[in-house]
Amino acid sequence: MICFVILASEDKEETLLNQIENLRAFHPECKIVLYNGSSNKHFGRSAEVHVCPDSRPLQRGKQARFYMDIMRWLEQIDLDYEYLVNLDSETLFIRSGYEKYLQFIMRGYDYMGIATETISSPEQYPQWVAGQMMWKEWGLWKPVLQADSFCVSYHTNQVFKKSLVRSIVRKWDWNALERLMESTEVPSLEKILWPTIASLSGARLRPYLWESVERTFKVGEHLDLEEVRMAVLRPHVYFVHPVHGDMADPARKWISEIVLEKAR
């Protein structure tokens, strides 16, 4: 069973409801947790999902702590699930079968992310700003992490097996990590921190199949209708990102129609 965690930092109730409807259509068994990263305390109340009580407003680019709050809370309430998957609010699913995909592709692995890999030196990706900043700050992180390298994945759809979440929550000095998260200048730290923490907690990491994300997961410009239609033709593409949050966006409308057809 999958537990999805949606991090919503903007107060757009309609878009959130649309995403929840999308998740329920393609994963009828799933659990959904909302991390309310907006400044509106009541945001998401109409959605009938668990809201993480430790949620707090998070600025764009400073969202790394969200996984810490979620994992610690899930362990505390001992929620039953097999895979914990975080979702960006602009991620939408386009077909069923994601859980089977996880079961198959994560055989022998504990963590999966988009383009997950290990970064062992500053010479690897010299143009990558966040990576270079992490190396600059490494003197601060190294004593806490006790490592010589770090890992990276894209932020959305990182998957953690429940046993890994448990190891993570128990292993780390959260006060020290929280201080670092507060003071860091590394942008989008969540892309680096969580795969690194997973790896250092003894997890075996792997990337998604390239055929599942190539051209259907992007950073930057939203996917257009044609791109989303093409994605559905490829058997191992389960989700697309980013889909514009506007309910009138043609790509979002089209995906919502597939959802409606499924429900019929």
Next chain:
Amino acid sequence: MTVCFAILAHEKEDVLANQVDNLTKFVPGCKIVLYNSSPDPDFGKNLNLIVYPDSRPLEYGKFGMFFLEIMSWLKKIGLSYDYLVNLDSDIMYIRSGYEYYLDFLMQGYEAMGIGMGTIRSPEEHSGWYPVQTMWKELRSWQPYFQTDYFGFALNSNQVYRKDLVDKMVEMMNIPVLKKLIEATEVFALEEILWPTLAMKCGAKTRPYLQESILDVVRIGAPLSLHEAQDALTRPQVYFIHPVRRDMLDPVRQWISSIPATTGGQE
């Protein structure tokens, strides 16, 4: 789901018996068809497999027809299976679960092969010798292929769904193909011919996952014991190639000692 393996072999019955045991252990319920290419008509007769009755010794490098003959015969006798897979005699499986791997990866596809893809110009994969030789001869083949491209995949472990096999058989013009194969100088024709015939039938094709093949399937030197043991630590590696055709080979002996896992699925 039933996998039907087709093996072309011409010598060393003990090694073939070992391969049959290997397949039966890791792909339980599979069917195995032997194309007996040895001069001994009794070769393989006492093993747990089906011998293709019209087998005959094939000249080295002229294996293009073997799989196509087996395809036609399977259709004729109405053998039931889901996937037809050809195997080199020096392929060995190292873990259970191959049939689930096929079910999963071939959702939406009819054929799969190692590196399976399409070649549309001499610049693509220009370093690969079979492809170079096909471009030289393409004029003779094109009237038959009726395509302006051709397909390719490594020889071993090409997978074809039964519906596709039946369609390929219906479209095959055996006399014309035999003539072309007699005259061809294309090296390792089977790497091009079978995928192209599948594509000619409109099949959607795909390659194996790179993580299943990288460093564990190669042409040339057999894998060392260390390499084979390392392969087993990678969850999506199901078979390795080549393993020496020698019962005293430590890699073969080690593989023979790996136990099957239940159902191959976690």
